[in-house]
Amino acid sequence: MENLLVAENIYKRFGSYTALNNVSITIPKGSVFGLLGPNGAGKTTFIRIINQITMPDEGKVYLDGKPLHPEDIRHIGYLPEERGLYKSMKVGEQALYLARLKGLSKAEAKERLQYWFEKLEITGWWDKKIQELSKGMAQKVQFVITVLHNPKLLIFDEPFSGFDPVNANIIKREILELKEKGATILFSTHRMESVEELCDYMALINKSNKLLDGKVSEIKKEYKSNTFEVGLESENEAALLAELQEKFKVGKAQFKSINDDLKVSIQLQPHENPNDLIQYLLSKARINHFVEVIPSVNDIFIKTVTHNA
Amino acid sequence: MRSLKLIIQREYLARVRNKTFIVMTFLSPVILVGMFALIAYLSMLNSSEQHIIGLHDETGLFLKEFQDDENLQYLNFSDKSLDEAKKIVRENEYYGLIHIPSADNNYDLTGEVEFFGEESPGLGTVQNIEKIISNKLQRNELIQRGIDVDQIDSAKTSVDVEIQNFSGETTSKMANYLRMFFGGAAGYLLMMFIIIYGNMVMRSVIEEKTNRIIEIIVSSVKPIQLMLGKVIGTSLAGITQFTVWVILGGILYTIAGFYFGVDLINAQPGQIEVEQLNVPEVNQLVADVLNLPILSLIIYFLIYFLGGYFLYSAIYASIGAAVDSETDTQQFMLPVIIPLMLGIYIGFFAVIENPHGTVSTIFSMIPLTSPIVMLMRIPFGVPWWEISLSILILLCTNTAVVWLAAKIYRVGILMYGKKASYKEIYKWLKY
DSSP states (O other): OOEEEEEEEEEEEETTEEEEEEEEEEEETTOEEEEEOOTTSSHHHHHHHHTTSSOOSEEEEEETTEEOOGGGGGGEEEEOSSOOOOTTSBHHHHHHHHHHHTTOOHHHHHHHHHHHHHHTTOGGGTTSBGGGSOHHHHHHHHHHHHHTTOOSEEEEESTTTTOOHHHHHHHHHHHHHHHHTTOEEEEEESOTHHHHHHOSEEEEEETTEEEEEEEHHHHHHHHOOSEEEEEEEOSOHHHHHHHHHHHSEEEEOOOOOSSOOEEEEEEOOTTOOHHHHHHHHHHHSEEEEEEEOOOOHHHHHHHHHHHHO | OHHHHHHHHHHHHHHHHOHHHHHHHHHHHHHHHHHHHHHHHHHHHHHHOOEEEEEEESSOSSTTTOOOOSSEEEEEOTTSOHHHHHHHHHHTTOSEEEEEOOOSSHHHHTTTOEEEOSSOOOHHHHHHHHHHHHHHHHHHHHHHTTOOHHHHHHHOOOOOOOEEOTTOOEEOHHHHHHHHHHHHHHHHHHHHHHHHHHHHHHHHHHHHHHHTOHHHHHTTSOHHHHHHHHHHHHHHHHHHHHHHHHHHHHHHHHHHHHHHOOOHHHHSTTOOOGGGSOHHHHHHHHHHHHHSOHHHHHHHHHHHHHHHHHHHHHHHHHHHHHOSSGGGGHHHHHHHHHHHHHHHHHIIIIIHHOTTSHHHHHHTTSTTTHHHHHHHHGGGOOOHHHHHHHHHHHHHHHHHHHHHHHHHHHHHTTOOSOOOOHHHHHHHHTO
């Protein structure tokens, strides 16, 4: 797959503090890419470099195979974490102004605004001032402004903070629709769970360094530990547990079940096959539950960070 | 360039549509002219009031010297005792009582004259009394020494120095006042403009920061474009406001003068008393105004006005970028206000005293004061090379300051919640 954005060996220092230390990231075209890391890891600095708000001290950024050029801001839509609008300006006027700053003509901007306002059912807000709108309403307007110029690359920094669940869902839906239409999306967040459902690719940044990156499914495969959660129904659970503990590496398991049975997690050796485990268990008890434990992004993150510390 | 135009347009409209701005634009001239009218009216009332002062002259020498005029009327109580005279003055609520005791010779009187009154008299009144008495005493003294006073009177001459430049053009003294007026007005105008609209630039930067819109905008345009757009847009709004003030003020002034029948022009302090000039002098005055190099004055005014305004508003913009709220700006205001004040003080003291003295010359070169000081010097005629040097220094400083301010601005607008200090800002310059 072709890459839309390639950042190579980016360094950025602020005085004696290094904000980004040799960070390279590749974002394939048409993907949803999650940039993860705790607060202060360097995510926003990296995003600002892509937006050419700050310049890297070293390293290069390529968009669509060509070095990033000031004109490229037209191909990027950016919804910053610190976002707001002019309070005393009318919604429509403001959206028009910001769209025209991105290079759209007045007529073009007006037409697209009408389309989006209708789509998000906010047509009535055109002549309202931002200070009359609620925070969630203002964020809808900001979203429209971000996507209005049909950018190739959409960057959302903590997009769902401040949205109520209903609006968050609407925005999620719109983002996925934009992806269908061919846009590439970069998410930056410290809320790992939001990545699970949306992102195809991810990169982990901690303390200015990139710790890992790649396809989410592959990273998960790499980090899974051949562990299975099982729910077993047996007449003598204590004996069964003792037997299992003797043969396998057994841990506690927490999953919901309607059955009042023995819940354990069993970690196999890398070369062992889960089929053999099932066969063994079949002879001992009734199996109500058998699931491979897939590590969550959160688990991976904690594991990587503590491992690298 | 297209973005810059859009930004200028938005900034201009944002200022001009602001309610406070609109109210101030139309209210200020009304208030100002109203105040002038009130002052004029009150001072007319004041001067039409006639004070009555009692005289108790034991020497009998001075009665003829105190002549009634439109403000003061003197009543003679010399035939009564001092206590009686005081009583009458107090009961009738006269302005006061002058008591001149009898004395053997003139010198004994010098420290003996007294003034009794309910309230302490105005400085002018006291000076007037002193003058009348000391004049009379002087004359008496001269007569006693056998000097013919009439001859002295006839020997008095009035000298009116005629000022010419080396090419033989005559200028009146009035021309110097004119120069002072033009220079002073230009300098003062520039200072007011910088303070009012520089602050406006600063507030608008802070507003963008607190509204958190700044990052959305700088992802579309360069910070320096935003800064320049802000400065230019705000100054255009300022020019609009000034124009409205001048036009509206002029109209109101005329109407007020007409309506109240008050000669507002004459009510101003430090006025030139036109009616006292004779016709040749008026002609001379007109010639003087025309003789001032009007065109070059206007050009220089524009250069220094723009140069000075840009310099200061770039500084104001970077201050706005460095802080989080307007209350944090105090510590940074001093370096802005001090040179402005210095410029005005030097203008009004050093330049008027000696337009080409060392102090005036030096401060018309230093970029932070030069716009004001040089503008005040120019009507007095400054050699072209001095002006060129001063403009050159101003332009170089401008470039440097705008560049530095843009750096501070670029970093500062994206810094939230960080308490800016001079040290912190110095660090930003190196990012």
